[in-house]
Amino acid sequence: MLNVSFSSIIFVALALIVVAFVNVPLHAEARAFFVFGDSLVDNGNNDFLVTTARADSPPYGIDFPTHRPTGRFSNGEHMGMESPLPYLSPLLKGDKLLNGANFASAGIGILNDTGVQFLNIIRIWKQIEYLEQYKGRLGDIIGPDEALQVVNEGMVLISLGGNDFVNNYYLLPFSARSRQYSLPDYVPYLVSEYRNILSKMYDTGVRRVLVMGTGPMGCVPAELAQHSRAGECYVELQRASDLFNPQLQDMLKSLNEEKGDQVFVAANTMRMHMDYISNPQAYGFVTSKIACCGQGPYNGLGLCTPMSNLCPNRDIYAFWDPFHPSERANRIIVQQMIGGTQDYMSPMNLSTILAMGSNSKSSLGVLLCLVFAVLSNVVHKADARAFYVFGDSLVDNGNNNYLATSARADSPPYGIDYPTHRPTGRFSNGYNIPDLISQAIGEEATLPYLSPYLTGEKLLVGANFASAGVGILNDTGVQFVSSLH
Numbered sequence: 001m002l003n004v005s006f007s008s009i010i011f012v013a014l015a016l017i018v019v020a021f022v023n024v025p026l027h028a029e030a031r032a033f034f035v036f037g038d039s040l041v042d043n044g045n046n047d048f049l050v051t052t053a054r055a056d057s058p059p060y061g062i063d064f065p066t067h068r069p070t071g072r073f074s075n076g077e078h079m080g081m082e083s084p085l086p087y088l089s090p091l092l093k094g095d096k097l098l099n100g101a102n103f104a105s106a107g108i109g110i111l112n113d114t115g116v117q118f119l120n121i122i123r124i125w126k127q128i129e130y131l132e133q134y135k136g137r138l139g140d141i142i143g144p145d146e147a148l149q150v151v152n153e154g155m156v157l158i159s160l161g162g163n164d165f166v167n168n169y170y171l172l173p174f175s176a177r178s179r180q181y182s183l184p185d186y187v188p189y190l191v192s193e194y195r196n197i198l199s200k201m202y203d204t205g206v207r208r209v210l211v212m213g214t215g216p217m218g219c220v221p222a223e224l225a226q227h228s229r230a231g232e233c234y235v236e237l238q239r240a241s242d243l244f245n246p247q248l249q250d251m252l253k254s255l256n257e258e259k260g261d262q263v264f265v266a267a268n269t270m271r272m273h274m275d276y277i278s279n280p281q282a283y284g285f286v287t288s289k290i291a292c293c294g295q296g297p298y299n300g301l302g303l304c305t306p307m308s309n310l311c312p313n314r315d316i317y318a319f320w321d322p323f324h325p326s327e328r329a330n331r332i333i334v335q336q337m338i339g340g341t342q343d344y345m346s347p348m349n350l351s352t353i354l355a356m357g358s359n360s361k362s363s364l365g366v367l368l369c370l371v372f373a374v375l376s377n378v379v380h381k382a383d384a385r386a387f388y389v390f391g392d393s394l395v396d397n398g399n400n401n402y403l404a405t406s407a408r409a410d411s412p413p414y415g416i417d418y419p420t421h422r423p424t425g426r427f428s429n430g431y432n433i434p435d436l437i438s439q440a441i442g443e444e445a446t447l448p449y450l451s452p453y454l455t456g457e458k459l460l461v462g463a464n465f466a467s468a469g470v471g472i473l474n475d476t477g478v479q480f481v482s483s484l485h
Helices: 006-023 094-099 124-142 144-153 162-169 176-180 183-204 221-227 235-259 269-278 327-339 350-354 360-375 433-440 456-461
Strands: 033-037 100-102 155-159 209-212 264-267 287-291 317-319 387-389 462-464
Touching (some): 033 124, 094 100, 094 124, 124 144, 124 183, 155 183, 162 176, 162 183, 183 209, 221 287, 269 287, 269 327, 456 462
Parallel strands (some): 033 100, 033 155, 209 264, 287 317
């Protein structure tokens, strides 16, 4: 975990950015990023396929910068930072290849028979084949040896396993796999097949792979809608997660010993998810059981479509649709990937990996990544400097919504350009000055002091005490009735 002063962070950030932009071309210094797996990380490949596993219609993408569907199974972004283009995108060419590629495809699993109901999807062995193809395409531009070096020094993220249970073993009424294996026998089979996949990826040249375990599969709204009476998680799927994740971690440790290096890093996504699912209010969520977008009990039946129920504020829902976390929940997961302890990331977290540049060029890219991480609020809140706001309507971000006052900005068209496109209490069409300062210094925006969501870790960020209509003198703004002098 970083332990430096805020002024030091800014100084280092500015120094590194000056060096990067004045002395070297940025694309030559950045570490490529490669993504493999399923719908948790697919950012649009399935849009180019004939498949039912698609996220190409509203309200998917409602909080993405374009406010349009992107193929991500999310209201916004997956990782909270710029990600490589889908491998099937026609825009992935030229210099864009240097950034890496996303090969993920919604619906796939470890096994080739997982997700057959989705028709045409890019199964994991095909994704690895595409990586070989990628090396050839990049080699045509920068040379084959240099292309292999890009892959060697790149960062890989892979998400597999969940669909092998939800969309295979437990696929109703009875799947072939559930007749073939008992659950205690199925899990070791899956893990052994996963080992073969990761070994093949190593043979293609990847040398640093962040492996996500399965989340709490029995706690997603889709499972609650089918199996829960009072919001309890579905025990059978939770049992599957509890069997799979420890065996996956043991396999990764064994594989690292075989390769003689810490190539494979285990991300304990089960624990990352359970932190906010078991105590949603501590993370600023109003619920971890009801999906923002869906229908039926817990909004957990069917798909998220333009006709579905849609919550007005995605940031207070842990789940976006019946299966997938909201963008804000994804950001919490990434925070733990960046700076989490060994309870979350083993044998090291992402900030440690990024600090292990193999040469001076990649080290500069690595340091820039770390600075970006710090300035993008992806380190633990305890490392951040709190921000407090006092004053009037220029900086009030919603306190007056909780007061009996005529000085309010709680009706349209206020907030028309805010990410939610709804009034927030800010006297603005979108963000106000404190919001923009928070973004500039890489901090999460402070909540109004009167907000019921200002609890737990949110208090570490600071608070906004401002109230529209107040002045230096107590008799200023008396016409507005109630305000915070």
